[in-house]
Amino acid sequence: MAAKSPATRAVPSPLEWEYAPAPEARDILALEDRYGLYIGGEQVAPRSRKWFPTISPATEEHLAEVALAGPRDVDLAVQAARGAFEGEWSALRPAERAKYLFRIARLIQERSRELAVAESLNGGKPIKESRDVDIPLAAAHFFYYAGWADKLEYAFPNRKPRPLGVAGQIIPWNFPLLMLSWKIAPALACGNTVVLKPAETTPLTALIFTDICRQAGLPAGVVNIITGDGSTGAHLVKHPDLDKVAFTGSTGVGKAIRRELAGTGVKLTLELGRKAANIIFDDCALDQAVEGVVHGIYFNQGHVCCAGSRLLVQESIYEPLVAKLKRRLRTIRVGDPLDKNTDLGAINSRMQLDRIRELVASGEGDGAEMYQPPCRLPERGYWFAPTVFTNVAQSSRIAQEEIFGPVLSVLTFRTPEEAVEKANNTPYGLSAGVWTEKGSRILWMAERLRAGVVWANTFNRFDPTSPFGGYKESGFGREGGLHGLEPYLRFDR
Amino acid sequence: MAQAQLLPRDLELPLDLRLPRVGSVDAVALEARAGELAKRSIKKGSKLAALDLAIRMMDLTTLEGADTPGKVSALCAKAMHPDPADPTIPSVAAVCVYPNLVAVAKSRLAGSGVRVASVATAFPSGQSPIDVKLADVREAVALGADEIDMVIDRGAFLSGRYAKLIDEIVRVKEACGSAHLKVILETGELGTYDNVRRASLLAIAAGANFIKTSTGKVTPAATLPVTLCMLEVIRDVHDETGRMIGMKPAGGIRTAKQAIQYLCVLNETLGTAWMTPELFRFGASSLLNDVLMQIRKQRTGSYQSGDYFTID
Numbered sequence: 001m002a003a004k005s006p007a008t009r010a011v012p013s014p015l016e017w018e019y020a021p022a023p024e025a026r027d028i029l030a031l032e033d034r035y036g037l038y039i040g041g042e043q044v045a046p047r048s049r050k051w052f053p054t055i056s057p058a059t060e061e062h063l064a065e066v067a068l069a070g071p072r073d074v075d076l077a078v079q080a081a082r083g084a085f086e087g088e089w090s091a092l093r094p095a096e097r098a099k100y101l102f103r104i105a106r107l108i109q110e111r112s113r114e115l116a117v118a119e120s121l122n123g124g125k126p127i128k129e130s131r132d133v134d135i136p137l138a139a140a141h142f143f144y145y146a147g148w149a150d151k152l153e154y155a156f157p158n159r160k161p162r163p164l165g166v167a168g169q170i171i172p173w174n175f176p177l178l179m180l181s182w183k184i185a186p187a188l189a190c191g192n193t194v195v196l197k198p199a200e201t202t203p204l205t206a207l208i209f210t211d212i213c214r215q216a217g218l219p220a221g222v223v224n225i226i227t228g229d230g231s232t233g234a235h236l237v238k239h240p241d242l243d244k245v246a247f248t249g250s251t252g253v254g255k256a257i258r259r260e261l262a263g264t265g266v267k268l269t270l271e272l273g274r275k276a277a278n279i280i281f282d283d284c285a286l287d288q289a290v291e292g293v294v295h296g297i298y299f300n301q302g303h304v305c306c307a308g309s310r311l312l313v314q315e316s317i318y319e320p321l322v323a324k325l326k327r328r329l330r331t332i333r334v335g336d337p338l339d340k341n342t343d344l345g346a347i348n349s350r351m352q353l354d355r356i357r358e359l360v361a362s363g364e365g366d367g368a369e370m371y372q373p374p375c376r377l378p379e380r381g382y383w384f385a386p387t388v389f390t391n392v393a394q395s396s397r398i399a400q401e402e403i404f405g406p407v408l409s410v411l412t413f414r415t416p417e418e419a420v421e422k423a424n425n426t427p428y429g430l431s432a433g434v435w436t437e438k439g440s441r442i443l444w445m446a447e448r449l450r451a452g453v454v455w456a457n458t459f460n461r462f463d464p465t466s467p468f469g470g471y472k473e474s475g476f477g478r479e480g481g482l483h484g485l486e487p488y489l490r491f492d493r
Numbered sequence: 494m495a496q497a498q499l500l501p502r503d504l505e506l507p508l509d510l511r512l513p514r515v516g517s518v519d520a521v522a523l524e525a526r527a528g529e530l531a532k533r534s535i536k537k538g539s540k541l542a543a544l545d546l547a548i549r550m551m552d553l554t555t556l557e558g559a560d561t562p563g564k565v566s567a568l569c570a571k572a573m574h575p576d577p578a579d580p581t582i583p584s585v586a587a588v589c590v591y592p593n594l595v596a597v598a599k600s601r602l603a604g605s606g607v608r609v610a611s612v613a614t615a616f617p618s619g620q621s622p623i624d625v626k627l628a629d630v631r632e633a634v635a636l637g638a639d640e641i642d643m644v645i646d647r648g649a650f651l652s653g654r655y656a657k658l659i660d661e662i663v664r665v666k667e668a669c670g671s672a673h674l675k676v677i678l679e680t681g682e683l684g685t686y687d688n689v690r691r692a693s694l695l696a697i698a699a700g701a702n703f704i705k706t707s708t709g710k711v712t713p714a715a716t717l718p719v720t721l722c723m724l725e726v727i728r729d730v731h732d733e734t735g736r737m738i739g740m741k742p743a744g745g746i747r748t749a750k751q752a753i754q755y756l757c758v759l760n761e762t763l764g765t766a767w768m769t770p771e772l773f774r775f776g777a778s779s780l781l782n783d784v785l786m787q788i789r790k791q792r793t794g795s796y797q798s799g800d801y802f803t804i805d
Contacts, residue, residue: 012549012769013769014765014766014767014768014769015542015543015546015765015768015769016765016768017539017542017543017546017756017760017765017768018539019533019534019535019536019539020535020536020537020538020539020540021536022534022535022536128532132532283517284519285516285517285518285519285522285523286514286516287518287523287725288518288519288522288523288526289519291522291525291526292522320732323732331761340532340533340534341533341534437517437519457519457521457522458521458522
C-alpha cells in the first residue's frame with residue numbers, strides 16, 4: 001500500500017486525543033446557606049444550637065451549614081413521627097399511601113439533574129454514576145414499593161400484615177439518596193413513619209428530599225430527616241419510642257447497635273461490612289470479565305458495600321488477566337466528579353482517605369506488589385489513584401479487611417473447590433461474583449458461596465425487585481424486593 | 494480450527510501456542526461497555542480534532558448498480574476537497590467503488606494521495622466459485638485499486654468449514670499483490686459476537702490487513718458493540734504477535750456524533766497507536782456532510798442549512 005501512494009504524501013502521526021473538560025452545569029442546584037432539621041413537615045433550627053459545615057470532597061469547598069441534631073432534637077423528631085403514625089398515616093387507605101410514593105418517585109425523576117449534581121458535589125462520585133445509577137434507581141425504588149402499598153395482603157397471604165410504627169433509620173455516605181430510598185420507600189409503603197439520619201458527610205440530597213416531600217404533599221411527620229454525626233445516630237437508636245431500627249454502615253457500629261437493642265423488642269436490620277470475592281474462571285469471556293472487575297471495584301471509588309475487592313483468578317489465566325486489567329486501569333479517568341467523562345471521582349472524606357492510605361501501606365509492608373496507573377491527582381480535595389495489589393496472601397490485611405476504596409487485591413486459585421473455600425474464608429458475606437461461560441458451574445458455585453448476592457458474569461447491578469443483604473458479619477435482614485417489606489411489618493399470624 | 498497445512502508458511506500468526514485463545518464474548522457486558530463509551534462527552538478542541546481525523550479516516554463509498562463514471566468523478570472531487578470553501582479540511586482516505594469504476598476513480602484521484610479501494614470477490618454475497626473471485630480481485634488490482642475489500646464466504650463459515658474460509662482469504666491475499674486487503678465479515682449475518690470473534694481471528698490468521706464489519710447491504714451493518722468486539726480481537730492479536738491489524742466499521746454510520754462514539758471506542762480500546770487512517774477507516778457515504786456541518790458549527794457557533802454543503 002505504501003508503495004502505491006504518492007511519495008509526497010505526508011502521513012500525519014496518530015492523534016493523541018485528549019478529551020476537553022465537559023463539566024455538568026452547577027447552576028441547576030440552588031443551595032441554601034443553612035439547612036435546619038426536617039421535623040413534623042417543617043425546617044426547624046436545632047435545639048442543640050449546633051451546626052456543622054458540609055463540603056465538597058473534590059475541592060474541600062464549603063457548600064452549606066447543616067444542623068447537628070442533639071438528644072432533644074431526636075426526641076422531637078420521634079414524637080413527630082409517632083404523632084403522624086397514630087394520626088393520619090396509619091388510618092390512610094393503602095391505595096392513598098401509594099399515591100404519595102408514586103408522587104415522590106415522579107418528583108425524583110423531575111428533579112433528577114439537580115439531585116445528581118448535589119450527589120456528586122457533596123459525595124465526590126462521578127456525575128455519570130449519580131446521573132445514570134443513583135438517582136434513577138432511587139426513583140425506581142419508590143415506584144416499586146408504591147406498587148406494593150395496597151397489595152401487602154397478597155404479598156403475605158393469610159398473615160394479616162400490619163405496620164410496625166416508627167422506624168429509626170441510619171444510612172451511609174456511599175449512595176446517599178439511593179440508601180435513603182431503600183430505607184424510606186418500603187417503610188412508608190408498609191404504613192410506618194420514619195426518622196432518618198443521613199451520613200455526616202453527605203446530607204445534601206436528603207435535605208433536597210425534604211422539599212420533595214413538601215411538594216408531594218406528604219402529611220407532616222411521616223418523614224423526618226435529622227442531620228448530625230455519630231452521636232446523633234447513637235441518640236436515635238437509643239430512643240425508647242422506636243419500633244424498628246434499620247442501619248447500613250460499619251460492622252463495629254452495627255454490633256454496638258445490636259447490643260443496645262438486645263431485649264428491647266425493637267426490630268432490627270443491619271447491612272454491614274464486606275470483602276466480596278469476584279471469581280474469574282479461565283473459560284470466562286475475558287475482556288468482559290476485565291470490565292466486570294473494573295466495575296466491581298472502581299465503581300463509586302470502591303465505596304460500595306458489596307464491592308468486588310478480592311479478585312480470585314484461576315491461575316491458568318492469571319497473567320493475561322492481570323495484564324489486561326493494568327492496561328484498562330490506564331484508561332480510567334480520575335478527576336472532577338462533575339465532569340461527564342470522569343470514571344473515578346473523589347474519596348468521600350479525609351477520614352476515609354486516611355483509612356485507605358493506612359491499609360494500602362500495610363499491603364505494601366506485607367510484600368504485596370502494588371500497581372497504580374500514571375495519573376495526575378488534583379492537589380486539593382481527597383484523592384486516591386486506582387490501585388491493584390498482586391501477590392496478595394490470603395492472610396494479608398488487604399485481603400481480609402474492608403478497604404472501602406479503589407483498591408483491588410488479586411489472589412489465585414486452582415480448582416473450583418479452592419475458589420469456594422477462599423471466597424467463603426472471610427467473616428463477611430454480602431456478595432460474590434462468578435465469571436465463567438459454563439452455566440452448570442455458575443449454579444454449582446452459587447449453591448456453595450455464602451453471600452447474600454451472587455452475580456454471574458456481571459457485578460454491582462441492582463434492581464428494586466431483587467433482595468439484597470448479608471451473611472455472617474455482613475448483617476441480617478433483606479432490602480429490596482418482596483423480602484424488603486417484611487422487616488417493616490408485623491404479622492398477626 | 495483449520496488444518497495447519499492450509500496456512501501459508503510465512504504466516505505471522507502461527508496456529509500453535511501464540512494464537513490468542515478463541516475464547517468467547519459476553520453479549521450483555523460487551524453491549525454495556527459500548528454503551529458506556531458512547532456516552533463520552535466530547536467538546537470543543539477535542540471534538541474538532543476528532544472530526545478532522547474522521548474525515549481523514551473515511552472511505553467515501555458508492556456501491557450502487559446505478560453508479561456511473563459521472564457519479565464516481567463527482568465523488569472523487571468531493572474526496573479530495575470535501576469542502577471547497579475551506580482549505581483546512583483534509584482529504585478523505587480513499588474512495589470505495591465497484592471494480593468497473595476503479596479506472597475512473599484512479600485517474601480522477603491521481604496525485605492526490607486519496608487511495609482507490611475496490612470491493613471484490615463477488616461482493617456483496619461472496620457466493621461465486623473461487624476462481625471467479627480471484628479473477629475479480631486480479632482485475633481490480635490491474636485497474637489500479639490500492640485496496641481490496643473482499644467478502645468472506647459466510648456460507649462456509651456458518652457451516653463450520655473454516656479451512657475453506659482461511660484458504661480463500663489466503664488466495665485472495667496472494668492475488669492482491671501489494672494491494673491492501675480488507676476482509677468483510679458481514680457481521681449482520683454471523684448472528685453472535687462469538688462468531689464475530691472467531692471470524693475475525695480466522696481472517697487475521699489468513700492474512701487480512703484490515704477486518705471490516707459489513708458490506709452495507711445487510712441490516713444490521715456496523716454497530717458499536719460489534720466494532721468493540723472486533724477491536725478486542727485486534728488487541729489480543731497485537732498482544733500475542735505484535736501485528737497491527739486495521740479496523741473498518743462500515744454501513745449505518747451517518748452522523749458526526751456516531752463517528753465520535755466509534756473514535757472513543759477505538760481510543761479507549763486500542764489507544765493512540767490506532768488513531769490513524771493507516772489502521773482505522775469509516776466506510777460511509779452520507780457521513781461526510783454531517784461531519785462538515787458539525788465542523789462549521791463548532792467554528793462559527795451556528796448550524797448552516799444542508800444547502801451549504803454539496804450533495805455528490
